[in-house]
Amino acid sequence: MESIHNRAGISSIDRDYIENKYHRQDQPFNPYDRLNYHGYEYDPSTGLNDQQMQEGLEALYNQTIGMDHALAKAKGFAYVLDHARIDISPHDYFFGFYNWARPLGKTFINKWNREVFDTMPEVTRVMQEYNASGTAELWLDTEHVVPYWVDIMQLGFPGLLERTRRYHAENTSLTETQEAFYSSIEIEYEAILRLLERLAEFADAHPGEKSELIADSLRNIKNGPPQNTYEALLVMYTYHVCAEYVDQFQVRSLGNGLDRSLYQFYKNDLASGRFTQEDIRSFLSYFMLQYSSVGNYWGQPFYLCGTDFDETTDISELTLLILDVYDSLDLYNPKIQVKIDYNTNRAITRRVLDMIRRGHSSFVFCCIPGITKSLMSCYGVTEEEARNCDISGCNEMHIRGKEACMISALPNAAKALTYVFTNGIDTVTGKQIGLQTGDVAEFHTFDEFYEAFLTQFRYILDTIMDTARAYEKYVSVINPSIMLSATVERSLQQAVDAYGFGLKYPTSSLLLCSFATTVDSILAVKELVFEKKLTTLSQLQIALQHNWEGYEDLRAAALNAEQKYGSGNSTADLYAAAFYRWFSTYVTGQKNSRGSVYKVGVPSTRHFITQGMQTEATPDGRKMGEECSKNVAPVIGMERGGVTAMMRSALNLQPWLFSEAYVLDMMLHPSAVSGEEGLDAMMGLMDMYMKNDGISIQFNVFSADMLRDAQLHPDKYKNLQVRVSGWSVLWNSMSHEEQDAYIKRAESIGG
Amino acid sequence: MRGYVFDIKHFAVHDGPGIRTTVFLKGCPLKCVWCHNPESISTQTQLGFIQHKCTNCGRCVAVCPTGAQYMDNDGVHRFDRSKCITCGKCSQACYGKVLTLYGRYADSDEIFAELMEDVDFYESSGGGVTLSGGECLLQAEFCAELLEKLHSRGIHTAVDTCGAVSKKTLEMVIPYTDLFLYDMKAFDEDVHKKCTGVSNKLILENLRFLNEAGKNIEIRIPCVPGWNMDQLEKIGKFLCDFDHIVGVRLLPYHNFAGTKYTSLDMINTLPENLPTDKEMALATDTLETFGLKILH
DSSP states (O other): OOOOOSTTOOOHHHHHHHHTSSSOTTSOOOGGGGGGOOSSOOOGGGSBOHHHHHHHHHHHHHHHTTSOHHHHHHHHHHHHHHHBOEEOOTTOSSOEESOOSOHHIIIIIHHHHHHHHHTOHHHHHHHHHHHHHTSEEEOOOOOEEOOOHHHHHHHHHHHHHHHHHHHHHHOOSOOHHHHHHHHHHHHHHHHHHHHHHHHHHHHHHSOOTTHHHHHHHHHHHHHSSOOSHHHHHHHHHHHHIIIIIIIOOEEOOSSSSHHHHHHHHHHHHHHHTSSOHHHHHHHHHHHHHHHHHHOOTTOOEEEEEOOOTTSOOOOHHHHHHHHHHHHHHTOOSSEEEEEEOTTSOHHHHHHHHHHHHTTOOOEEEEEHHHHHHHHHHHHOOOHHHHHTOEEETTTEEEOTTTBOOEEEEEEBHHHHHHHHHHTTBOTTTOSBOSOOOOOGGGOOSHHHHHHHHHHHHHHHHHHHHHHHHHHHTTHHHHSOOHHHHHHOHHHHHHTOOIIIIISSBOOEEEEOBSHHHHHHHHHHIIIIIIISOSSOHHHHHHHHHTTTTTOHHHHHHHHTOSOOTTTTOHHHHHHHHHHHHHHHHHHTTOBOTTSSBEEEEOOOSSHHHHHHHHOOOOTTSOOTTSOOOOTTOOOTTOOTTHHHHHHHHHHHTOGGGOSSBOEEEEEEOGGGGOHHHHHHHHHHHHHHHHHTTOOEEEEEEOOHHHHHHHHHOGGGGTTOEEEETTEEEEGGGSOHHHHHHHHHHHHHTTO | OEEEEEEEEEEEOSSSSSSEEEEEEOOOSOOOTTOSOGGGTOSSOEEEEOGGGOOOOOHHHHHOSSSOEEEOTTSOEEEOGGGOOOOOHHHHHOSSSOEEEEOEEEEHHHHHHHHHTTHHHHHHHTOEEEEESSOGGGGHHHHHHHHHHHHHTTOEEEEEEOSOSOHHHHHHHGGGOSEEEEEOOOSSHHHHHHHHSSOSHHHHHHHHHHHHTTOEEEEEEEEOTTTTGGGHHHHHHHHTTOSSEEEEEEEEOOOTTHHHHHHTTOOOOOOSOOOOHHHHHHHHHHHHTTTOOEEO
């Protein structure tokens, strides 16, 4: 290997090459449209351009009409891999794949999606109305999953294919669908092996410093499981390219713990002298840069750490190496979850906290004690399954190799509250979307009001789940999970598509939005109308209709009410916990249409902004269009009792009741966490959080002054990344409204 | 017993080890030119009013019993301090947090209960409670009562003091205090007087007394260019013989407190010049030459 002496183990020329691999850094880039860019034009003799690829697939689609969708998709998949334009550069250890714009989407999957929904006009109507009104976001979640990397690493691509063939041969009396299930996997994995050979031949034909290693390794993973760290990374990378861009299944984690999945290879390499630590450092740099250069706006996740169920494995050495490489590259994508427990090496936690303090916001801590309690309690998994769970995507908890959780919807509780004031009419669309719970002005007690709210929300939840049940059962028809199914032995045994039904836990989830906005609004009605009698429900209704205009004093009273979630107020804590538990109890365990149950969580996306735009004025003093509260965080500015009171309030909810995801966002002012004492304090917060069954927590350490400066001078802050819910995003790629929301939060902590 | 407090700050991480809650007691025998808590000096209750943030909603005017809060002919809210009896009704009615009442009496049990809310954070971080001010030891009996309660529950305690109190006062809190945060503003008496208005004779004696009593002491030195930064060598020389000093913390002066002075109608005495990074590095070097551990 070439000798490179910087800490990241990559030359600046190579880094520059990779950073421009998916789009040119010096040209405008819209991360939401990332697939439509190309960094380099690869040799046309190696394959088709995007237009040619689409034409070829269209023709193929017409030939597959009437065929089982798994089989048809597999044929499309093989066509893409056989005809893809490819490249191996002297500046990169990982190959280039030109046709990465998910070509099967337009040509196959979207059409099947339309066919299914065309048969369900009522379902489509509900989805459209709920989405347009901001009542909930509903869509068919076809592709969030973590494959079972353990088997991928142990068997490699040829081993996965061999295992499939074995089950195929053993099962003699197969239906047409089952036959198609096995055949589709065989077709896809055979295509992967052909791609590997084609890449190896390309490397042979283009000799360079890295080409020999690349060609040898490609052939090795074509012929067997990976044998060393580089080959293991190459398998992960290949799986990711084929699954994410062609099979159209997002790979929601690299490795079942990147460190854990690589550890044995790493140990063997060092022991045998195959690679040095510096070589591995270098491979990790090239590997991680692939994901940062893709620049997908939701971030490519992987997780680190964790404790094995038997607590015997110590992988800290590699964990720290990965963190060091990540730190030295100064990346924001991939984003990393750190699974911690009481016996986690403190050096790891300190290292990550210190990185966060220095502006690396792409981290979430996930606490194993809370996770274990949650998963075991809420849907009855074993302790081993719970402890060893994957952290998938942003911070979702899924049983390793046994769970595919589809997000059914993100219900907006604040919207349900506004329906109490409008008798169920949505003022955004003008339609009757909520229930007719009566004229709010006629309610005489707070209990009547509260009951009406729960009725509205229960109705929304029921409608969502009924709607989702109607379409989720078709997920395997719309997008068969072919590559994934090969990694799941249970699925192979039963000849059932993994994502749809083949995993042990094919769960669904509802992610609760606008939690604190809703709680504060309920409490504002209680305090202002029924306790202090500053107004009546009828007056409040008019004030909300007028978006508080002309009612500034009443709005000020609402904003300054005593009972606010997250402020340390005991009444607010009581109501927050009651509502949280009511929601969890109502939804958790309800049946979905894939033979499993519902789980609940808080969203890890940007719905607090988008749904806020669709949500009318709320009784807590919020105006129409302003952002709603985020995750389980208090409404901005309402964490009046400071960081400790806010954390107490959040923990009082009993996080474990949310078995899909629970995340607390904590913004800290840089001055509060400076020096060793600051690091100690952050460690103290973490320990307290973990001890009280907290699940996920993410920190942002920014002052409002700095963020305001960054808004004015984007050039100065090119690499500033912030954490918006589960997403790590570049500051400069956020909209002005999002930036304003962020600054507002920083201001509320005294920055 | 009741204490006279003006603030309680949770998640204080620079007032002793770990995550702490700091109780600020009102009243101070010193008047440092650079004081960033001017509301802490007086032993009287004070009302702060930030005119430029006021929305002229008039709620305070409606509840003010003496006419101290009034609207002028242009509909602008004005405050006549001479009529104010600091009853606090206006600050309660104020939604914009433009009016703030500084100083309230609170029972030690009530404060103790609030402090205990964060006990899990103290335990998880090796933190505790710090009493500060003003000069908290002007209310030594109250401090001793509160510190004793905390100590009986195993909570780490710290007292942040300027040292300008009697030995007898110190003796009252010594048994219940784990760490003294001790201010050193100058070594030369005339410089100290110029900076704070009082002599430092008692302060230097008390430091020796605490050291002899075997209490852990963290020295805190505000670094204010043009006022006391030429004192560091003498301070270093004086401190190097003390065996219970756990470290010295240099506090770079900042001038963020201007609005507070204005809001209280106090004469703003804040110096203009802030210490540069270079000056702070030099200050660290100076003290380290005396074998003192500098805390960061």
